[in-house]
Amino acid sequence: MSRLETQLPGLTLKNPIMPASGCFGFGREFSQLYDLNVLGSIMIKATTEEARFGNPTPRVAETPGGMLNAIGLQNPGLEKVVEQELPWLSQFDLPIIANVAGSQVEDYVEVARTISQVENVHALELNISCPNVKTGGIAFGTVPETARHLTKMVKEVSEVPVYVKLSPNVSNIVEMAKAVEDGGADGLTMINTLVGMRIDVKTGNPILANRTGGLSGPAIKPVAIRMIYEVSQQTDLPIIGMGGISTVEDIIEFYLAGASAVAVGTANFANPFICPELIEGVEQYLIDNKIDHISDLSGRSWKKDVKRAYHCS
Amino acid sequence: MSRLETQLPGLTLKNPIMPASGCFGFGREFSQLYDLNVLGSIMIKATTEEARFGNPTPRVAETPGGMLNAIGLQNPGLEKVVEQELPWLSQFDLPIIANVAGSQVEDYVEVARTISQVENVHALELNISCPNVKTGGIAFGTVPETARHLTKMVKEVSEVPVYVKLSPNVSNIVEMAKAVEDGGADGLTMINTLVGMRIDVKTGNPILANRTGGLSGPAIKPVAIRMIYEVSQQTDLPIIGMGGISTVEDIIEFYLAGASAVAVGTANFANPFICPELIEGVEQYLIDNKIDHISDLSGRSWKKDVKRAYHCS
Amino acid sequence: MINKEWMTVLSQEKIAVNIYELTLKGELVQQMNEPGRFVHLKVNEQMMPLLRRPISVASIDKENSQFTMIYRAEGEGTKLLAQKKAGETIDVLGPLGNGFPVEAAQPGDTALLVGGGIGVPPLYELSKQLNERGVRTIHVLGFQSADTSFYVEAFSALGDTYVATVDGSLGVKGFVTDAIQQYGLEADILYSCGPLPMLRALEEAQLTKKGFISLEERMGCGIGACFACVCHTKSDPTGTDYRKVCSDGPVFPIGEVAL
Amino acid sequence: MINKEWMTVLSQEKIAVNIYELTLKGELVQQMNEPGRFVHLKVNEQMMPLLRRPISVASIDKENSQFTMIYRAEGEGTKLLAQKKAGETIDVLGPLGNGFPVEAAQPGDTALLVGGGIGVPPLYELSKQLNERGVRTIHVLGFQSADTSFYVEAFSALGDTYVATVDGSLGVKGFVTDAIQQYGLEADILYSCGPLPMLRALEEAQLTKKGFISLEERMGCGIGACFACVCHTKSDPTGTDYRKVCSDGPVFPIGEVAL
Numbered sequence A, B: 001m002s003r004l005e006t007q008l009p010g011l012t013l014k015n016p017i018m019p020a021s022g023c024f025g026f027g028r029e030f031s032q033l034y035d036l037n038v039l040g041s042i043m044i045k046a047t048t049e050e051a052r053f054g055n056p057t058p059r060v061a062e063t064p065g066g067m068l069n070a071i072g073l074q075n076p077g078l079e080k081v082v083e084q085e086l087p088w089l090s091q092f093d094l095p096i097i098a099n100v101a102g103s104q105v106e107d108y109v110e111v112a113r114t115i116s117q118v119e120n121v122h123a124l125e126l127n128i129s130c131p132n133v134k135t136g137g138i139a140f141g142t143v144p145e146t147a148r149h150l151t152k153m154v155k156e157v158s159e160v161p162v163y164v165k166l167s168p169n170v171s172n173i174v175e176m177a178k179a180v181e182d183g184g185a186d187g188l189t190m191i192n193t194l195v196g197m198r199i200d201v202k203t204g205n206p207i208l209a210n211r212t213g214g215l216s217g218p219a220i221k222p223v224a225i226r227m228i229y230e231v232s233q234q235t236d237l238p239i240i241g242m243g244g245i246s247t248v249e250d251i252i253e254f255y256l257a258g259a260s261a262v263a264v265g266t267a268n269f270a271n272p273f274i275c276p277e278l279i280e281g282v283e284q285y286l287i288d289n290k291i292d293h294i295s296d297l298s299g300r301s302w303k304k305d306v307k308r309a310y311h312c313s
Numbered sequence C, D: 001m002i003n004k005e006w007m008t009v010l011s012q013e014k015i016a017v018n019i020y021e022l023t024l025k026g027e028l029v030q031q032m033n034e035p036g037r038f039v040h041l042k043v044n045e046q047m048m049p050l051l052r053r054p055i056s057v058a059s060i061d062k063e064n065s066q067f068t069m070i071y072r073a074e075g076e077g078t079k080l081l082a083q084k085k086a087g088e089t090i091d092v093l094g095p096l097g098n099g100f101p102v103e104a105a106q107p108g109d110t111a112l113l114v115g116g117g118i119g120v121p122p123l124y125e126l127s128k129q130l131n132e133r134g135v136r137t138i139h140v141l142g143f144q145s146a147d148t149s150f151y152v153e154a155f156s157a158l159g160d161t162y163v164a165t166v167d168g169s170l171g172v173k174g175f176v177t178d179a180i181q182q183y184g185l186e187a188d189i190l191y192s193c194g195p196l197p198m199l200r201a202l203e204e205a206q207l208t209k210k211g212f213i214s215l216e217e218r219m220g221c222g223i224g225a226c227f228a229c230v231c232h233t234k235s236d237p238t239g240t241d242y243r244k245v246c247s248d249g250p251v252f253p254i255g256e257v258a259l
C-alpha cells in the first residue's frame, strides 16, 4: 500500500487530499488545469433540491490572511447535478463526496436519498453549517439536538456513508460532534467558515451584498486545528480536516491534530494547482521523514502526549 | 468639544482609543515609550484576587495574520494592583478601566468591590471570556444565564459602571449580550480572543505549553466586526470594540459596525507606538473627511441602511 | 488548458497619477489572441494579500513574447504590484475569460470603442486588432481628470479619439456619453469597458445594432469554479439563470446580462 | 526611553549555512552600550509575519553609528530578513533588555565565554568589551557542524578559542561541556548564551563562582508588558515570583532563574 492510500467509511482514496466543497465547483473548470485523477476525491459544490441563484454580488471580500464569501449556495439543483455533473465526473476514477444542503429536514432528506444513489457518489457531506443562507444551514449546525435529528433522518435514506460538516460558530464543538455521532454519522468534516463581515470604509456599507459572509483561509487555521484536536479525542469518527490549508506543513499539522484526511478550499484560488502540488509534496515529506503511512501521524499531538508540566490555574 | 472626546458610562475620554487589556500591562513599560496622557484610557491587565503566575511557556505563537496567547492571567494579585499599580497610574490624567477576572463568582465580586473603590478606576471590564484558564473564565462567557448572574452580582458591589467583555466563542453573541444587559451591564467590550491552537510540525506537540490559546490580531477582525454589527443593533449598550485593529481604517470600520470606542491589543506588539499614531491618524481622518465627531460614524453601516437588494434564499 | 507561469517584468512605468504600465515576458503570451481577456495575478508569495487580482491584457506582442497591462494602484494588491521592478517575476494565471469578438466587425465597418478609467486598457489591443482587420475605430475615453488620463496619443494613432473628463481638464467636461453626443458619433458596432453606470448609459443610448461590453466583478477563483462573480441574465433577471463574469465573460453581447 | 527607528542596511552577508551577518546604520546605535542586549525587528511592513523578531546585538560600532547582528534564517521572519539588501531599511525597536555585566569581571580576571549556535553572537561584543577592560577571555563555541560555524577566527583574535561540533567536523566532537572538560578550562567568571540544555549543563558544572547566562523565550511585546516571556525564579520555582526574559533579562546571574 502506498504512503497515502486511505480508507474511510465509504471511501477508498488514492490519497487523502481533496478540494473542499464550494471551492472547486463540480470539477469542470479545474479539469482544464490538470488531470483530476490525481485527486483523492472531490467534495462537490453544495446541492439543493431546487436550483439556486444564491446571493447578490459582491459575494467575496478579502480579509487579513483570509476571505469572506457569501455565495448563498448557488447550484443548478439536484436534477441537473445528478443528470449532468455527476455523469460528467464519472469519467474520472474518483469517489465523489456530495455536499448536501437545504432549508429544512425534508430538503436534506430528498437530496440525500437521490444523490446517494448515483454510482460515483461514495459519501455524503451534510452541510449543516452554511452561514450564508437565512433559513436552515446554520441553525442545524448550532443546536445539537437539531443536528442529531437531521443526521438520523438522512442516515435513514442514504445509500452511502454520511459525513457531517461542522460549523465552528458554536460554543461547544465537542457537543455538536457527539450529537451527530449519536445521530449515526459515519464521519465528520470540519471546519466550515466562521461568520464574519467587512465594511467598506469609503461607502460605509458592508462589502458583501449579503452583509455577513463565511471567513475561510489561513486566518482560521488555528481555530480548525483546535477544534479537530478537541473533537478527535472525544469521538470515534474519522475527521476530514479543512480550514486554511495551503502548505504541506499545514496538512501535517491537521493530521497531528487528529484528522484522517484533509480538504483544501480557499487556497485553490490563490494557486489553482495547489492540490496536485500538495499531494506530491506530502508524499515527499513522508519519504523524507521516514513515515511509512500518513495515518501514522493522525492524532499524534495528543496520542503521544508525554506528561509535560501542565498547570493552568 | 473635540472631534474625539467621548462620553461613556463612567468614562470621560479625551479620545476613544485605548490599549486593550493584557497587551499593555499596567502601563509602566509603555511609559518608557511615550506619554501615556495621550491615551483615552488604559484597560489594565486582568486582576485576580490572588497573585497568579499563569501558564508555563511558551505562551505565545504566531499564526497567519494573528497570534495565539495563553498567558493564563498572570498578575500580581488584587492587593498589589491596588497598592502599587493603580497609584502609579494616578500620576496620569487617565480614567482607568480595570479588567476583572476570577474562577468563581465570589472572586469576581471580591476583586470588583475593592478595585472599583480606587479613585482612578472609572469602570470595570468583566473578563468573562478568558479562554486560557481552566476554571471560570470561558464558562461564564458562553452560558447566558451564568453571565447574567455574574454581571448582576458584580453590579451590586461595584462603585463604577461595569462593562462586560464578551467571548466570540459562542453560537449566539446577541443572546450573550442581552443576558448581560439584563444583568445590569453598563456597556460591552468585544471581542476577546477565539480559541485556537498550533502544532509544531517538527516536534508533533502543540506550540503553546497550555496547548490551546486565544487567537487575536488582524485575522479575527472580520469576526469582531460581524459581532459588533449584530450586537449593536440588538442592545442599547455602548460597545468598546476590539479585535485586530491596526490601522485608522480599522477604527473607522469598527465605528461603522457600531462601536462607541475602540481598543488596540496585539498591534501594540508589532508597533509599540501604534496607539498615539492611531489617535493622531483618526483625528486627521475626521478632518479630511469633514466629520464633526467620531460618534457620527457609530453604527452607520446599519443606521443608514439603504434598502438594497437583499435576498438570501 | 489554463496555465500559470512566473513571468518576468520587462518594465514598469508610472504613466499617470496612480496609473502604471507593466510589461511582462513569458510563454503565456503565445496563448493570448482575443483582446479583452484578462490575467489573474498573485502579487507576492505571502498569504497577504491572499487573492489574485484580475487585470486586463492591454496589448500583446507575440513576436517578443511580451504583453502589457495598465492598472491603477489603489488597494493593497495593486500597490504591491506597482513596486515590482524589471527583472523580478510575477505569478500569472491566464489568459482567462472570453474577450471582445473582433470578427463581429466587418472590414470597412466603423467601430466605436468606449472606455472609462481603468476600463480603457483592453480597448487598446482591441483597436489594434480591429484596425488590422480593416475596421475603422473611433475611441471615446473617459477619465476623472487630465492627470489620470493615459494612452490618448496611442489611441489617436489608431483612429479618431475623443476624451471626456469629469473635471473638464481634458477634452469634453463630463462623461463619455456627453462626448458621444456632442460630437454626434455614429458607428456600426460598439465595444465598451468601464464602470457599470457608464455601461448602463451606453446600453440605454442604443447607439449601434451590435455591441459588446466588458464587466467587472469581485472574483475568487477567476476560472468559473467558485460562483463569486455571477450576474443575472437579462432574460431572467430574478431567476436562477446566470453568467459568470470570469469564465463566460468578462465580455458579453449587449443585452445578454442584467446590468 | 525605548526608541524605534528605520535603520538602513549597510551589508548583509551569508557567513555559513543559513547564517547571515547583517549590519545596520542609525541613531539607535548611540544607545547600545552593554553587550547582550537585543533589538526587536519588524521584518516587513505587512501583517504577516505579525510579530517582531528578537535578535541580539553582536557588535557595536558607535563611531560609525552601526551595529551588526548574526542570525539563522530558519522560519518565515528570519527568511524574509535574509532577503534585505544594502540600502533598504528595517524597523528596529531597541536596544532592549539587560545585557551581560562587563564590570562583574575585574581587570586581570579570566572570563570563560561559552556560546552555542545562535547564542554565540552576543558573546562577540562582550568579548571585545572584556578585552578592553583588561579581562582575559577564553571562548568555547559550540556548533552543529563546521559548515554552520562562524566567527571562529574573530573570536580567536580576542583570546583562546575552542570549538565543539556535534558531528566532530570542527574542533572537539560533542558539546561545549566536552571541550571545557577536555581542555580543563578554568576561569573566574562565566558568561554564556545558548540552548537551554547547554545552560543547564553549565549551571550544574559549577565552573566558576560568578556566572551570567542569557535566555531565549518566545516573545510578544519584547518590552515587559505582555507576560509572554516569564520564567520562574530558582528561589520560588512553582510560586508566583517571576522574571521577564525580555525586560529583566535576557541575561541573568546564574542561579536567579529556574532553568
Ligand SMILES: Cc1cc2nc3c(=O)[nH]c(=O)nc-3n(C[C@H](O)[C@H](O)[C@H](O)COP(=O)(O)OP(=O)(O)OC[C@H]3O[C@@H](n4cnc5c(N)ncnc54)[C@H](O)[C@@H]3O)c2cc1C
Pocket (backbone or CB within 6 Å): A061, A062, C038, C049, C051, C052, C053, C054, C055, C056, C057, C069, C070, C071, C072, C073, C074, C075, C076, C077, C078, C079, C118, C119, C121, C122, C215, C216, C217, C218, C219, C250
Ligand atoms: C476582468 C477584469 C479586468 C480588469 N482589468 C483591469 C485593468 O486592466 N486595469 C485595472 O487597473 N483594473 C482592472 N480591473 C480591476 C482590478 O481587478 C481591481 O482594481 C483590483 O483587483 C483591485 O485590487 P487592489 O489590491 O487595488 O484593491 P483591494 O481593495 O486590496 O482589493 C480587495 C479585493 O477586492 C477585489 N476588487 C477590488 N476592486 C475591484 C474591482 N474594481 N474589480 C474586481 N475586483 C476588485 C480585489 O481583486 C481583491 O480581491 C479589472 C477587473 C476585472 C474583473
Ligand SMILES: Cc1cc2nc3c(=O)[nH]c(=O)nc-3n(C[C@H](O)[C@H](O)[C@H](O)COP(=O)(O)OP(=O)(O)OC[C@H]3O[C@@H](n4cnc5c(N)ncnc54)[C@H](O)[C@@H]3O)c2cc1C
Pocket (backbone or CB within 6 Å): B061, B062, D038, D049, D051, D052, D053, D054, D055, D056, D057, D069, D070, D071, D072, D073, D074, D075, D076, D077, D078, D079, D118, D121, D122, D215, D216, D217, D218, D219, D250
Ligand atoms: C533575546 C533573544 C535574542 C536572540 N538573539 C538571536 C541572535 O542573535 N541570532 C539568532 O539567530 N537568533 C536569535 N534569537 C532567536 C530568534 O529570535 C529566533 O530564531 C527567531 O525569532 C525565529 O524567527 P523565525 O521567523 O525564523 O521563526 P518562526 O518559526 O517564523 O517564528 C514564529 C514565532 O516564534 C518565535 N520564535 C521562534 N523561535 C524562537 C526562538 N528560538 N526564540 C525566541 N522566539 C522564537 C518568533 O520570534 C516568532 O514570534 C534570539 C532570541 C531571543 C529571545
Ligand SMILES: Cc1cc2nc3c(=O)[nH]c(=O)nc-3n(C[C@H](O)[C@H](O)[C@H](O)COP(=O)(O)O)c2cc1C
Pocket (backbone or CB within 6 Å): A020, A021, A022, A023, A045, A046, A069, A071, A073, A099, A127, A130, A165, A191, A192, A193, A215, A216, A217, A218, A220, A242, A243, A244, A245, A263, A264, A265, A266, A267, C220, C226
Ligand atoms: C467560495 C466558497 C464557497 C464555499 N461553498 C461551500 C459549500 O457550498 N458547501 C460547504 O459545505 N462549504 C463551502 N465552503 C466552505 C469550504 O468548503 C471550507 O469548509 C472552508 O472554506 C474552510 O476551508 P478553507 O479555509 O481551506 O477554504 C465554501 C468556501 C468558500 C471559500
Ligand SMILES: Cc1cc2nc3c(=O)[nH]c(=O)nc-3n(C[C@H](O)[C@H](O)[C@H](O)COP(=O)(O)O)c2cc1C
Pocket (backbone or CB within 6 Å): B020, B021, B022, B023, B045, B046, B069, B071, B073, B099, B127, B130, B165, B191, B192, B193, B215, B216, B217, B218, B220, B242, B243, B244, B245, B263, B264, B265, B266, B267, D220, D226
Ligand atoms: C498577550 C495577550 C494578553 C491578553 N490578556 C487579556 C486579559 O488579561 N484580559 C482580557 O480581558 N483580555 C486579554 N487579552 C485579549 C485582548 O484584550 C483583546 O480582547 C484581544 O486580543 C483582541 O484584540 P486584538 O486583536 O487587538 O489583540 C489579551 C490578548 C493578548 C494578545
Ligand code: FES
Pocket (backbone or CB within 6 Å): C218, C219, C220, C221, C222, C223, C224, C225, C226, C227, C228, C229, C230, C244, C245, C246, C247
Ligand atoms: S471568480 Fe470564481 S466563478 Fe468567477
Ligand code: FES
Pocket (backbone or CB within 6 Å): D218, D219, D220, D221, D222, D223, D224, D225, D226, D227, D228, D229, D230, D244, D245, D246, D247
Ligand atoms: S515579551 Fe512581552 S513581557 Fe516579555
